[in-house]
Amino acid sequence: MDEPASGWIIGGARILTGLLWLANLHWKVPPAFGEDSGGGLYKYSESVTRNSPLAPFTWVTEELILPNFRFFGWVTLVVELLLAMLLLVGYRTRIVALVGAAWSVPILLSVIYYDRADEWSWSYFMMIGLHLVLFATDAGRHLGIDGVLARNGDAARRSLAIVGSVAIAVGVLGLIVARSVSFAGSEAALLGSDAGFANPDGDIVRRWELKFLFFNPLWALLTILFGALLVIGARSARTVAVALAGATGFGVLAIVVFVTQTFDYLRDDGQVQVISTASNAALWGALALAGVLLARRSSTVAVPASEG
Incomplete structure (x- = not known):
């Protein structure tokens, strides 16, 4: 291979x-x-x-x-x-x-x-x-x-743009699934799968769960915004501060939802399930960490090798 x-x-x-x-x-x-x-x-x-x-x-x-x-x-x-x-x-x-x-x-x-x-x-x-x-x-x-950290600043900037683009894509998907819940608050919609098999009475007897993330429109829009800041900040070493602002936004978002502890997950069958906020905190924390590390690495300027 x-x-x-x-x-x-x-x-x-x-x-x-x-x-x-x-x-x-x-x-x-x-x-x-x-x-x-x-x-x-x-x-x-x-x-x-x-x-x-x-x-x-x-x-x-x-x-x-x-x-x-x-x-x-x-x-x-x-x-x-x-x-x-x-x-x-x-x-x-x-x-x-x-x-x-x-x-x-x-x-x-x-x-x-x-x-x-x-x-x-x-x-x-x-x-x-x-x-x-x-x-x-x-x-x-x-x-x-x-x-990426073992390579040069150009590689870090490319990676920063990719991370920001992934964040934007996740935010857009979150915005789509969050149409059924209020703009802000504890209610959240699932980005993932909660499909199941029903018995003859119509009750779910087994679920195929891939519960990745939970969004309301506000969190989705903030994810898109901070992701866009990462992409903009990846343009050059001079715009690193913009990327750091996006990473900081993700970090604050991760801390806030983790301290909140729980979401009210509004399921398709109308029931409300109390779930942990930790999955969202993990993703936003990952984006914050990646943003900070890549922004710092992208700000370094390669020193040309001396001749002779």
Whole structure:
């Protein structure tokens, strides 16, 4: 396989892994994380006390995790948000990949013994293996920030324009799906899939969930605006300040929605589901990080080699 093709595959696998973490943030809902209802993240941790055959893991769960579950929930949310954010843009990828592999182990041990679960246990072994492949291939050097930072300012400006264009495209899609919700506020529409299979009574019995992001028109327009600033700022070293303004906007947006903690997801069937804001915070945080790093790199001017 030639290097350009392999680079696209490796970089694509890293982005796909980032999306995997991002798509599983919405159901980790703070501040209780399911402890008050017996659902969400709590149900998987609690099931370890009944079903896990590994005594040390059971002891850790019973004595450390469950008595301090809300703290554990916040740690889980922040770690997985950072995994999604950093893998999407490919920054410090080798370290992040090792963290992702290690973090996947307790997930495997918690989920495969959950009551009534129909999980395919091999998927979690593959998840661990995928992170190890990202580590071994230094996947951030392919379509990622790690690779761009090792090159010159022109490459950084091109990458900055691409990041801004992706943000604009996501914002436009968000604006399209957000037509059914109010302009601003806690209501949000899904950018992704929530399709399912219905039984003879019309009830959804199994959903095919790809819940990536949630938008109202205001958040979509801000995503388009800040993305446009990244594109404008990528034009030359003199316009870097514009790109930094866009990156700052994404950073503020990420912090605001993360502090908000929850959205009211308005589903197609008219029901409202309370979901975590972390998936949006991860994306906007990734765009902020990429914007800052690429803008700073693009402002550097190559020094011509001296003659003789």
